[in-house]
Amino acid sequence: MVIPKHQKFSLQERIRWQRKIIRHDKWVLHTRGSHHRSVVEFARHQLQWTTQELKESLLEQSSSGRYLLSSSAICWACWDRVAYCESTGNWSSNTGNGFEGGLQFTNSTWIAWGGGKYANHAYNASREQQIIIANGHDLGNWPVCRTRW
16 A cells, blocks of 8 residues: 555645555554555555654644645655665665666666766765655656655
8 A cells, every 4th residue: 555646745645655655554554464564564664654654744734834845745655665666765875886876876876867966876865865856856866766655
């Protein structure tokens, strides 16, 4: 279960969806004997991502009581899923194959997209910084993992 991607939600609706996903993932983990192990593994990881995203949403709600455009435009859990696919969620990944960080940027792409303002290499940047750089770009840059979005 994931949040429908082609709809805009208010902060309250987003929080409702996040809670619904958490309940579903807890159920999958509780009944894991009746699910394929890949489904259980994805639910375990998604539970972590969505719990973190829910915390951020609740902080956003309590800090101002309004919907903040700067952070609402980013689906943090969505990018976590892409990173899990690309680098098993290792945001400091540097295997020497020319791709770096959790989202596996090439260094030239990292610099061209503005990542140099955070770090010289993506693997030296935080998760949040990598997501901020990636967020404005087409998911076609992640052809295999974009389906996990």
